[in-house]
Amino acid sequence: MLQDDPLRDRIIGRFDEMSPQLQQAARYILEHPQEVALVSMRELSRNAGVQPSTMTRLAKFLDLPGYDDIRAHHGEALRLRADGFAARAMQHGENEQDMAVAQLSRRMLQGLAAQIARLSEPASLERLSAAADRLAQARRIYVLGLRSCHSVAWHFHYVMALLGEKTIHLDGPADTVGDGLIRAGAEDVLLAISINPYARHSLELAQLAREKGLGIVAITDSEVSPLVGLADQAILCSTESQSFFHTLAPALAVSEVLCALLANKDRTAALESLQRADRHLLSLNTYASAIQRRRI
């Protein structure tokens, strides 16, 4: 079927030493690996034409504590194959309590990596591409992300501002968040970023934008997010992490990809804009590459 599977190899390797019944069970498992994960042991043994106890005995024969280990192994393999990617570190955790600190960090990081990798599945890529197209054809892009999503919205706006004057960040103190939409119209698009729990204000502004005729592109976390119903294009990214908090790293990655796709629509114009921005920032002495020795 595919790559190296140690349990599978062990079954094959010790096949000859098995008794006839064990062989029959083993053969069935080798030939129907998915079934092992999807069906109870009793049903599996029925289909294999073998007694239930034979499955347990097979597990012990393979030096495993019990049949559940065989099932768990096949379940993990199926999970991996189904979302097609190597790094899957999530789920099924012992709780964080008995987790060493390094363990917590590592699992978080690997989980994040896996979630971002999963965004590169074809379905997501198509959504990204469609969203980028919609944003590209807009006159203006209004960017909305409140509370935790502020970081993503701000990043998108920051990068796009280097490329031109197309974006307007809906943000501000003293309850002026929505003011930017005053002059927005049907030629414009709202990029709305919101994850569960959804900020009420974000939803209200998105609805207002919809009523004003704006197109809506959403970065959100679920097919049943309230933004999905409003949006012309929605990009879904997971926000689960092995910690108390939701993660925004996948959403930020989506934002970065959108920026790249937009910049890519006209590479020469993008390069030119960036150079102009560079010159501007240079003349303002914005950046430094080393600590300046203090004047005495």
Place this chain on the structure above:
Amino acid sequence: MLQDDPLRDRIIGRFDEMSPQLQQAARYILEHPQEVALVSMRELSRNAGVQPSTMTRLAKFLDLPGYDDIRAHHGEALRLRADGFAARAMQHGENEQDMAVAQLSRRMLQGLAAQIARLSEPASLERLSAAADRLAQARRIYVLGLRSCHSVAWHFHYVMALLGEKTIHLDGPADTVGDGLIRAGAEDVLLAISINPYARHSLELAQLAREKGLGIVAITDSEVSPLVGLADQAILCSTESQSFFHTLAPALAVSEVLCALLANKDRTAALESLQRADRHLLSLNTYASAIQRRRI
């Protein structure tokens, strides 16, 4: 995640009619379809944060005889997907334009995933742990991230503000960025986030903080970053991406891990703070889970 699945569509379609608990169950099922097939209902409901009976009720709500039908359906889908995996990978030919776009997105996302995964190497984990310790023992944490790094700084502050009053975000309009440091002293720590090109202002403030005796923890991008010389602890994360721009996703991931580690130092206190924040935000009606029907 992919093509038309009638049950999935039904869940999405009738999502709005569901009670809150049913929604929570449905949402989890939509976002973890494989798990439905691979774990027992009780475990699934545990992971979804829902009573077992809610799953049964969800099934009935969907006009199914019982939960087993939901499971059977997802099992069948998983069987199909696992089988057709090889064949399906081909397809998606489309025209070259789309291909190129998809290529760029995919390479970016997989690159980001790899960079974050690389942060889970032992060397990085030790730096993370050391940095978390240093932050934990500080009286106050001043958070500094300008320009592109604002998103990371803001995110760190936002999360930590949910946990307590330990952080102060060095940010503000009208050139007041540094004012927060007025009362900073030797018991405090500056968390400085800066990547190439380094904002001159960030470096100046970091140096000022150093002179005032603050400890410094840095999130930056290179062993030769000017922050490394100033900092007691530095965490390095790559910022390269296959696009015009630097990526901040790894830096954000680092920030999230630091938050998790800090919250983990006193889990009960963290939980308590979060609950208090929840109550506060609830009483302010900050969040909503659906679009409010407009009054007529």
Place this chain on the structure above:
DNA sequence: CATCGTCTGCAACATTTGTTTTATTTGATA
């Protein structure tokens, strides 16, 4: 305020699960 209907958590229920124990069969050897 009272009342109704819905929603939700809890606990009991009968089944089913994986395992273990006990009996029976098998087949090779003397």
Place this chain on the structure above:
DNA sequence: TATCAAATAAAACAAATGTTGCAGACGATG
């Protein structure tokens, strides 16, 4: 053929699963 060990089948078992009934909580309506 008698004997004995290995292999298998059958049955018994505790633990878990999915389901159901019931009581309290909640919110809307009068």
